[in-house]
Amino acid sequence: MGADAYDSFAVDYDTENGVSLLNAYYERPAVLGMIGDAQGRHILDAGCGSGPLMAELIERGADVTGFDGSPAMIDLARRRLGDAATLGVHDFAEPLPYEDETFDDVVVSLVLHYLKDWDAPLAEICRVLKPGGRFIASVNHPFVRQFNDPQQDYFATKQYSEEYEFDGHPAVLTFWHRPLHEIVRAVVGSGLDLRVLDEPAPSPSTPIDVMPPRIASGERSAFLSFLFLSAQKPRMQYREGV
Numbered sequence: 001m002g003a004d005a006y007d008s009f010a011v012d013y014d015t016e017n018g019v020s021l022l023n024a025y026y027e028r029p030a031v032l033g034m035i036g037d038a039q040g041r042h043i044l045d046a047g048c049g050s051g052p053l054m055a056e057l058i059e060r061g062a063d064v065t066g067f068d069g070s071p072a073m074i075d076l077a078r079r080r081l082g083d084a085a086t087l088g089v090h091d092f093a094e095p096l097p098y099e100d101e102t103f104d105d106v107v108v109s110l111v112l113h114y115l116k117d118w119d120a121p122l123a124e125i126c127r128v129l130k131p132g133g134r135f136i137a138s139v140n141h142p143f144v145r146q147f148n149d150p151q152q153d154y155f156a157t158k159q160y161s162e163e164y165e166f167d168g169h170p171a172v173l174t175f176w177h178r179p180l181h182e183i184v185r186a187v188v189g190s191g192l193d194l195r196v197l198d199e200p201a202p203s204p205s206t207p208i209d210v211m212p213p214r215i216a217s218g219e220r221s222a223f224l225s226f227l228f229l230s231a232q233k234p235r236m237q238y239r240e241g242v
């Protein structure tokens, strides 16, 4: 699973995540914007990594629980957060270790693209959300894969690997590509009501030397990297024949 890889470069990834355009000035601000006022909300950070999002949510008054499949990442999260969050090692492919209707929000930042099957994890997210609760996620934008490899079959759900550099050290990540309609089908099929599909711009607070030059110059307003979505668990569940 994707978490195995993170055990081997946990510290490098954490360092990179803290300062990178993609995490610190694009993905995390966008997710925090989608969450909005977190005061008093009980939030599950699924695939929480080393906990940078949880740290922000705790500062904003949320009651935070997180899990990750990588023991090394959870170790870093424990060091960062101490007792301020409830943390555990858990594989997202397995049923979630939480009671029904526990959370106001389940946030899944940059994790679902490591999973071949989304139906079972999304059904579990729906189960642990309170009625009216929100599922908020970011995933690799499927069009980026198509730009990078136009010969691939866009419509096939399939695995691919990419080379990265985290804090100056090489790393390989292996993802599952899935087309846009399959992402939407999985979310809506889990019983959640899709509310937002977004392709945001980087945060206005991005330092000029970190901002892509064509955005800094005003030539473009945003870039394509991740797809952001928010869906809500219906307040009332209708059963057939009732």
Ligand SMILES: C[S@@+](CC[C@H](N)C(=O)[O-])C[C@H]1O[C@@H](n2cnc3c(N)ncnc32)[C@H](O)[C@@H]1O
Binding pocket: 001, 002, 003, 004, 006, 007, 017, 046, 047, 048, 049, 050, 051, 052, 053, 067, 068, 069, 070, 073, 090, 091, 092, 093, 108, 109, 110, 111, 114, 115
């Ligand atoms: C790109 S990192 C994102 C971490 C964190 N959400 C953030 O945004 O800072 C992806 C995380 O997903 C975790 N992960 C990958 N596959 C997983 C699985 N099957 N179950 C649980 N965690 C998984 C990895 O261990 C890693 O911490």
